[in-house]
Amino acid sequence: MGKRVILVPLDPVHDIGLKMIGRALSERGHETRLLQPDLSCEEIVGEISRYRCDYALVGRTLGYGVEEMLARLADLADAAGLRPKVKMVVGGMAIKPELAAELGYDAGFGPNTPVEEVVAYVEGRPYDPRGGVPPRSKPSLTRGYTYRFRNSEVEALLSGIVEEVVCWASGVTSPGVERARIRSRMFESRREGEGEEGLAREYERLCEPVVAESCRGAGVPKARAVTPSEKERLERRLLGRTKGETQLRHGRDKPLVFVQYGTGCPLMDVAHVEVAESWGADGVVHFDPSWAARREGLFRGLLAHEEDGSLITEENLRLVKSGLGDPTLWQVRAHRGLNTAETVVLAGECGADLTKINIAYGSLGGGTDPERLAADGVEAMRQAARYGMPFDVVTNEELCGVPAHKAFAGMLITAAVGIRLGGLPVLQPLFCRSPQVMLEGFMADNYVDFNAAKVLALRQILDAPIWPGAPIGFLTHTPDRVQASVTTALHACLASSLGVDAISISSADEAYSGGPISAASRVDTLRAVREGLRFFGRAGIEPTDRARLWASDIVEGIVSVLRDVARGGSFVGALYEGLLGSREEGAYPGRVGRGTVKKVRAG
Amino acid sequence: MRRVAGRGQAAVAVGIAGTAKNTGKTTSLRALMDECGRRGWGVCVTGIGFDGEDLDNVTRLPKPRIPCRDGVLVATALDCLGAGDAEVAVEHETGIETALGRVCVGTVRRAGFVVIAGPNKSSDLSRLLRTIRARPEPPAVILVDGAFGRIAPMGVCDGLFIATGAARNPVIGPLATETRSMVKVFDIPKVGPRTGGGDDIEVRGVASPAALHRLAETLGPGLSGRSVIVSSPTCLLASGDPPAIEEAMERISSLGGSLRVRRRPALLGVTVNPFFPVRLSEGRYETGRVDEDELLSAFRMRIGRPVWDVVAEGAAGMADAVESLASGMGGCSLEGEDGGFVE
C-alpha cells in the first residue's frame, strides 16, 4: 500500500538529497510532499500534522546547530502527540544513526545512503545492498592460464635447467624435506583415526631442541600461549557475525587485492583480517617472524608472539582460518626458510588457498643456504601440487639490489620447476623503486614505464598469472600516511590498467610504523585504492615508448642469464656463483641450514 | 523499597532530563545508580537517547560512561549490546524499534560498562515501562536517562530530576531564573475531578507560548474562570523557553484563567554541574567552570526544590526523593496514569 510521506528540509537551502528520495518514492507509487527549506520547527510540526502522513523524512545537510534544531523538532512532534502515528526519520550529510537515536528519531541515514535503502525503510522491507546479486564466491588466480611458453628460447633453456634441478633434487634430502613428509603422514594417520605419537617422536628428532621442547609443551621464546578464555571470547565474537561486502574494483574483475597480516597475536590477526575484509580486501597473507623461519621445525600451540609476525603453528593457522570470510583468499607464505616444505603441508591441511615459494630469493636475500632451499623448495612445490595450491614466486631479491632481469630469471626457473611438478605458479614481479632503478635512473621521469616493462616482459615469455607485490610501491612510501596511501593507490591503478591478476598492498604505516601496524592505516590504503580504481574504471594509464624498449631489454637479460645457468650445468651452483644475483649486487648466498642436505642412497 | 516492587506495586519510573549536553545528566544517573545499588534496590536502566559512549558525539570530549553491576536490568537497542564491556543476558526483545535496532531487555551478568539507547519517544517509553512493570519480579526503580535537552518523552515518568548547569548557560543569574521557571511549569496543578467541564479549553498538539498568547489574545476576559488544559508540563517545556512559558502562564492567570495539566511527573529536584565545554576551534574543546558555591547558593535560594551537586555530595538526597515518591504512590497502580497515553 502506498505511504504518505512528507519531506522536510530542515536546512536553509540544501534539499537535493530529499528530492532524490522523494522522486524514488513517487516512482514507487507513494504520495510525497516536499516542504520548502527554512521553515521553523513549529511550522514544520503544523505541516506534518495537517498532512496526516505516515512518514516525515527530515533532511539536514549543514553541520552547524544540528543537534538543537533536530532535538527540538522531535520533542515538539512528541509533545504534539504525532509520534505514534508518524515515523520520523532524519538523514543527510550531518547525520549518523547514533545521532538520530540520541535526538529522538525513529531512524537515521548518513551521507552516501543509497536512495533504495530509504525506500526500503519506508516500505518496511529489509534492504539488500547487493540488490539480489548472489554473494561473492572465492575467485581463482590461475583459472584460464595455459602455462605455455611464448618465447621458445626461454622455454628450451628452462627445460634443460628444470631437468637438472629435478634430477638433482631426487637424489638428496634434508631435515626439512623429511619433516614435511612426516607431517604429511601425521595428518594422514589423524584422518584415519590412528595415533600420531610415533610419528610425532620421529618429527621431534628432526627439530632443533627449542622447537622439540615446544612440541612437548614447553614455552617458546618471545611468545606466550593464548589463554583458553581469550580464545573463547574471540569465538563468541565470531558467532553470529555478518560481514559487509565492499567492492574495491569498478568495472573490472582484476586485480584481486591482498593485504598482509601478522600482528604477532592470532586473535589480533583475526581482527585485522576482519578490518581488511570489511574494506574490500580479496585476500590476506600470513606474515611470520623471520627468526622462526631459521629454526629447524615448526613450534606448536596457540601462540602470541611479542614482536611483529605471527608464528606459523597449526593452532594459530586454524584459528585465523576460523575467522576468515568464505570468499577471502588466504595465503600462508613458505618461501624462505628451513620449514618451507612443511609449511606448505600445514597450509594445505589448514585450508590455505595459496602459498609462496621462491628458491632464488630465499637463498639470495632470505638467508637460507642455496643447496638446502633448493632441496626443500622442490619438495615444497611437490606438496603444493599435491594440495592443488597455487604459489607465487616472489622476486624480493630486487630489493637487495639484484637487477630485475636476474631476479626474473630465478623466478622463472622456480616457476618452471613448479610447472614441471604439476603446480600452479604465479609470477610476482615487484612494483617498486628498487636500488637498480635508483642507480640507473629508470624512474627519473615516472614510476609507470619500468613497472609496466616488467609485466610486458613476463607476458612475452609465459602465459601465467601475474601478481605484482609485495607490497606494490615499495620504496616510494614515506612516513606521511596520505602520501603512502596515494602512492599505493596509483600503483594499484597501474596494475589495474595493465590487467594483472592480483596485487599486494601495504598499510599506510607499514614501512614506518616502528611497531604494530594500525588498523586505521590498513583502511587508509584500501580506501585509497578503491578511490583510484573508481577514478580510472576501465580507462587506462598509457606508458611511454620506453616501457616497450625496457621490456625487450629485460627479456634479453633473462635469456642471457638463463644461458649462463644452463652452461654451468647446476642451478644450485649458479646460486652460489652469483649468476642470479651477485654479492656486488647485494645478493649473499644464505648460510642457515648449510651442510644439512644429504644424498639419498639409490634404491 | 526492595529489590523488586511489591505485589501490586508498580516499579517507580524516574527520569533524568538534561537541559543541554554536558549538564551532568549521566553523572547524576551514575550517582543515583550507585546509591540504589548501595540500598539494595533492584534497578532497570534505560534512556531516551544514546549514552555510554566514551567520547561525546559532538564535542569529542570524554564523557562519563555507564557502569552497571551484576543483576541490573537494562533496556537498550540491539546494536548497543556489543558496544559496552558488560555482559548482558538478553531476556527478550520488546518490538520497540530505534535507529540502532530493536530495544532488548536483559540482565547484566558480568559487571561493566553499557551503552544505552532505549525508546526515544513518549509512546515507546510508555510501552517499555508497561513491559518492565509486567515482569514477574519488576525492579523497584526504572531509571530513564535523558538526551540532549530533550524532555517531551519524560512526561510518562512518575518522577523527574532535572540536570542543568553551566553548559546550559555559564551566567548563573539567568540560569537560575530559567530553572525557577521550569519548576513553576512542573507546579501547574493537575486537572481536578471537577475540571474538564464544558467551559474548559483543551489545547491539543503543540502548546507553545505563542499558541497560549494567541489564545489569550482571542478570548481576552473570556478566559476568566476557565481552565486551559495541556497534556503535561513536559509538552509545554518542549515547545518553548521556560521564561516564555511562565510569561504566558501569567498572562492567562491575569485574565482570570488557569493552566492545568492532564498528567505530570513529580519534579524531585535539580542537579547542577559547574563545568562547561569551551570551543577553541573546529573539533577542539576544553572545559571551563563557574564558581560552584555561588551556583549552589543561587539555586538553593531560588528554586524551591532540592538542589545537589552529585559529584560533591553523592546521590543520597536523590535516592531519598525517589523513595518518598515511591511510598507516596503506595500500592496504587500507575496504569491509569501512563495508560492515558493514546497510541
Ligand code: B12
Ligand atoms: C549543492 C550544494 C549547495 C546548493 C544547494 C542546492 C539545493 N537545493 O540543495 C547551494 C549552492 C544553494 C548551496 C548553498 C550553500 N551551501 Co552548500 N553544498 C552543496 C554541495 C555541493 C552538494 C550537496 C548535495 O546536494 N549533495 C548531493 C546529495 C544527493 O547528497 P546528500 O545531501 O548527502 O544526500 C544523500 C544522503 O545524505 C542522504 N540524505 C540526504 N538527505 C536525506 C534525508 C533523509 C530523510 C534521508 C533518509 C536521507 C537523506 O541520501 C542522499 C543520497 O545518498 C555540498 C558540497 C558537497 N560536496 O557535498 C555543499 C555544502 C553542503 N554546502 C555548504 C555550505 C556551507 C553552504 C552555504 C551555507 C555556504 C554559504 N556560507 O553561503 C550555502 C547556503 C547559504 C544559505 N542560504 O544559507 C557546506 C556545508 C559545510 C558543513 N559542514 O556544514 C558544503 C559541505 C560545502 C563545503 N563547505 O564543503 N549548497
